[in-house]
Amino acid sequence: xxxxxxxxxxxxxxxxxxxxxxxxxxxxxxxxxxxxxxxxxxxxxxxxxxxxxxxxxxxxxxxxxxxxxxxxxxxxxxxxxxxxxxxxxxxxxxxxxxxxxxxxxxxxxxxxxxxxxxxxxxxxxxxxxxxxxxxxxxxxxxxxxxxxxxxxxxxxxxxxxxxxxxxxxxxxxxxxxxxxxxxxxxxxxxxxxxxxxxxxxxxxxxxxxxxxxxxxxxxxxxxxxxxxxxxxxxxxxxxxxxxxxxxxxxxxxxxxxxxxxxxxxxxxxxxxxxxxxxxxxxxxxxxxxxxxxxxxxxxxxxxxxxxxxxxxxxxxxxxxxxxxxxxxxxxxxxxxxxxxxxxxxxxxxxxxxxxxxxxxxxxxxxxxxxxxxxxxxxxxxxxxxxxxxxxxxxxxxxxxxxxxxxxxxxxxxxxxxxxxxxxxxxxxxxxxxxxxxxxxxxxxxxxxxxxxxxxxxxxxxxxxxxxxxxxxxxxxxxxxxxxxxxxxxxxxxxxxxxxxxxxxxxxxxxxxxxxxxxxxxxxxxxxxxxxxxxxxxxxx
Numbered sequence: 001x002x003x004x005x006x007x008x009x010x011x012x013x014x015x016x017x018x019x020x021x022x023x024x025x026x027x028x029x030x031x032x033x034x035x036x037x038x039x040x041x042x043x044x045x046x047x048x049x050x051x052x053x054x055x056x057x058x059x060x061x062x063x064x065x066x067x068x069x070x071x072x073x074x075x076x077x078x079x080x081x082x083x084x085x086x087x088x089x090x091x092x093x094x095x096x097x098x099x100x101x102x103x104x105x106x107x108x109x110x111x112x113x114x115x116x117x118x119x120x121x122x123x124x125x126x127x128x129x130x131x132x133x134x135x136x137x138x139x140x141x142x143x144x145x146x147x148x149x150x151x152x153x154x155x156x157x158x159x160x161x162x163x164x165x166x167x168x169x170x171x172x173x174x175x176x177x178x179x180x181x182x183x184x185x186x187x188x189x190x191x192x193x194x195x196x197x198x199x200x201x202x203x204x205x206x207x208x209x210x211x212x213x214x215x216x217x218x219x220x221x222x223x224x225x226x227x228x229x230x231x232x233x234x235x236x237x238x239x240x241x242x243x244x245x246x247x248x249x250x251x252x253x254x255x256x257x258x259x260x261x262x263x264x265x266x267x268x269x270x271x272x273x274x275x276x277x278x279x280x281x282x283x284x285x286x287x288x289x290x291x292x293x294x295x296x297x298x299x300x301x302x303x304x305x306x307x308x309x310x311x312x313x314x315x316x317x318x319x320x321x322x323x324x325x326x327x328x329x330x331x332x333x334x335x336x337x338x339x340x341x342x343x344x345x346x347x348x349x350x351x352x353x354x355x356x357x358x359x360x361x362x363x364x365x366x367x368x369x370x371x372x373x374x375x376x377x378x379x380x381x382x383x384x385x386x387x388x389x390x391x392x393x394x395x396x397x398x399x400x401x402x403x404x405x406x407x408x409x410x411x412x413x414x415x416x417x418x419x420x421x422x423x424x425x426x427x428x429x430x431x432x433x434x435x436x437x438x439x440x441x442x443x444x445x446x447x448x449x450x451x452x453x454x455x456x457x458x459x460x461x462x463x464x465x466x467x468x469x470x471x472x473x474x475x476x477x478x479x480x481x482x483x484x485x486x487x488x489x490x491x492x493x494x495x496x497x498x499x500x501x502x503x504x505x506x507x508x509x510x511x512x513x514x515x516x517x518x519x520x521x522x523x524x525x526x527x528x529x530x531x532x533x534x535x536x537x538x539x540x
Contacts, residue, residue, distance in 0.1 A: 027524045028118060031081035032111045035518055038077065038085040039108020042068045046101045047454035048166045048484040064385050066167065067392050068101030069093035081518055088510045092503075097399020098164050099503040102450055107511035109449040113442035114519055122435050124519045130432075130439020131519075134425055135512040137440075138447070139505055141421045145478065146409040146501040147493075151196050152189075156410065157182045157401050159496045163413050164400045166485070166497070168393035169386070173213045180218045181394065184375050185401045187220065198402040202374040204326050205394070207387045210359040215380035216390070221350055221369045222330050223376040224323060226316045227362035228355050229300055232309035240353035240366065243291040243342060244327055244335045248298035249282055249317075251275055276303055283307040285339050293353045293366070297324050297335075314353060316364050329374035331366065403500040412492035413499045414481025415451025419469050422447040451482050458484035465489065 044051050045066040055063040055074040063074055069089040077086050088107050089100040114127050149156045161178035165171055188202040206223050228235060262268050279301055286294060286308075294300075294308065294315040308315050319327075328335050333348025351368025358378075379394065381387040404410060411417045422444040429440035448466065455465040465482065468489050472480040481497070483490035492498070 025118070027522055028124065028519070029115070030524070031518050031521055032115050034079040034082040035085050035111045035515075036108050038072065038082045039105050039112075041075075042071055042101050042104050043108075043453055044457060045071065046105060046167070046450075047457045047482070048171065049458040050101070050167055051457070052169070062385065063388070065389055065392060066101075066169075067389075067396070068104055070392060072104070080524075081521075084514050084518060088514045091510050092506050096403050096500070096503045096506045098396045098499070099507045103507040103511045105449060105453055106446060106507060107514050109446035110443065110511060110515035111518060113446050114439075114515065117438055117442060122438060124522070126435045127439045127442075128516045128519055130436040131443055131512055131516055133432075133436065134429075134440045134443035135508055137425060137428055138421045138443075138508050141424055142411065142417060142501060142504055142508070145417055145420065146411050149404070149408045149410055151405045151408040152186065153408075154182060154186070156498070157185070157404060159498050160404050160410065160500060161397045161401050163497050163499060164397040165393055168396075169389045170213060170393050173216075176214065177216060177394065178397070180216065180377065181397050181401055184218050184377055185398060185405065187375055188373055189405055190373075196405045198405055200398055200402060202326065202329060203398065204323070204374065204376040205379060205391060206363075206376060207379045207391055208358050208361070209381065209384050209387055211380040211382075213381050213386070213390060217378050217380075219365060219367055219376040219378060220372050221365070221367040221376065222323065222327050222374065223378055224295075224316055224319060224364045224366070225361065226319060226364055228364065229315050229317050230305040230309045232306075233314050234312055235314070236352070236354040237292050237314050238352055240293045240348075240350040241290050242293040242295060242327070242331050242333050242348035242350060242353065242366065243286055243289070243346070244295050244324055244331075244333045244348060245337075245339070246297040246321070246324060246335050247337050247339075248300070249279070249294075249296055249304040249315075250299055250301040251278060279303045280307050282339055283311065283313075285342060286313060287311045289342055289344055289347065291342075291347065293350075295319055295324070295327060297321060314355075314364075326374040327366065330369045330372040332369070332371075400500050400503060403502040407500070407502050409501040410498045411501055411504055412479040412481055413497040414483060414490075414492040415454050415469075416473075416479050416481030416492045417504055418447045418450040419466075419481070420473055420478050423470060423473060454482045454484050458482065458487050460484075460487050 045053065045068065050066050052064050052066045053071050055071065063070065065071060072086040072089050077083050085104055085107055088103050092100050092103045110131065117127050118124065158178050161181045162174045165174035165177060170177060184203050185198055189196045189198050204222060206225060283304055292313055294313055296315065296317045297319055300315055300317040324335050327348065331348025331350050334346040336342055336346055350366045353366045355362050355364050379387055379390050381390050425444035426441055429437045432440065451469060452462050452466055455462050469480060472489060477491065479491050479493040480489055481492040483495060
């Protein structure tokens with residue numbers, strides 16, 4: 001038991017009886033083994049010919065995906081070192097959206113190569129120094145390699161979006177979907193000086209099973225998964241003037257508990273008539289300003305519905321606050337709390353507001369907004385599983401297009417930059433005379449696992465492929481990479497397989513940091529039965 005330490009006068013109890021401790025090499029090997037297993041788990045999912053994983057949770061819900069971040073999130077990893085690999089994929093997914101599988105594979109490869117050096121008695125601090133120097137050099141090589149583009153160059157953005165989808169379920173529909181994605185991003189991008197910024201919150205994603213992926217569409221406006229509140233209201237209004245109201249169209253109740261005593265039947269009638277009059281005056285106010293579509297965040301009273309229908313005003317109630325904000329951005333209207341403040345300038349404008357049947361549900365579409373700062377993407381597909389995977393793929397694609405607009409520089413895909421950087425790193429390592437040289441060369445080998453894995457997953461011979469790839473790049477063809485679709489080596493820029501430089505940089509940074517953190521650990525103390533859970537799975 002690790003909790004007993006030998007002192008000068010016999011054993012000394014330092015930790016709890018139930019504590020487990022692993023020291024030195026045992027701890028390092030255990031952590032590296034766990035991290036390598038996580039990398040092995042997603043390895044077969046990399047590249048255009050990568051395979052999918054079927055994940056079944058405790059409730060029996062099925063997720064089918066090849067997205068690294070989703071796989072690792074769903075499997076609920078327990079080992080603490082393995083959790084650090086999961087963190088890499090989460091970070092990359094949140095920051096840049098794509099490259100989650102690559103980052104985990106690369107992180108696993110760094111640790112596997114470090115294990116070789118540890119077994120040869122190279123100290124972990126030396127390996128860490130070498131890895132960090134190699135990481136800085138790789139980022140420098142990437143920045144020299146990157147090709148600058150115009151942030152609003154639609155052709156380049158389409159290539160980026162299409163490349164991101166090549167490894168996904170939707171690769172067959174990538175040319176159609178990439179047009180939708182680029183249109184959506186460009187319509188919400190805001191320019192400040194020479195730079196652009198994109199807030200993906202302004203793209204509303206609605207999913208509905210049915211039809212096929214080809215039926216996915218972008219709506220230059222907002223789609224509400226609600227139906228019109230009253231059957232007597234019009235279901236289609238052209239030249240819509242939209243009021244956005246975040247208070248209820250009902251008689252407000254008093255703050256304090258109160259009661260009204262009625263002693264005469266005529267008083268009852270007067271009370272009801274007064275309520276009616278108040279509700280009618282609210283609707284009259286809307287009508288006087290010229291409103292023909294009302295979107296309400298809270299409830300609408302039955303009597304109010306009757307008067308709204310009489311005036312031919314289309315109304316939708318209980319709309320989410322996030323949708324109200326998006327509607328405001330899309331239509332140019334202002335969300336108001338008090339009807340007395342409503343003026344014509346507060347109204348949002350759209351060419352068309354109509355109710356439309358989507359499968360079995362009725363949804364309200366507000367379309368044709370002039371300069372929408374918020375748009376809707378309506379995703380369709382054969383089954384719910386397909387739609388969920390399309391949603392994940394479209395999110396990745398939106399993220400990479402956003403990355404390029406915000407930092408307009410690209411490199412080729414297919415493992416080309418990794419192979420090119422690895423080759424330069426091996427030569428650069430010769431400038432070091434200590435053991436760091438070994439770590440830098442191992443870093444270069446780890447970089448090569450990206451093209452190697454793409455080739456393996458495509459069913460190509462990895463040794464011949466890598467030999468040919470190195471030869472071509474040494475002849476000056478720096479954009480040579482693995483064309484997994486056609487199972488050959490090709491000029492990746494020539495076949496329009498391009499990726500944002502931001503994604504590549506994030507993969508290097510995240511994987512190197514995680515690998516160095518694991519290598520720094522030489523002592524693992526697991527205290528089971530600690531307050532709030534804790535504990536650790538069996539080690540070794």
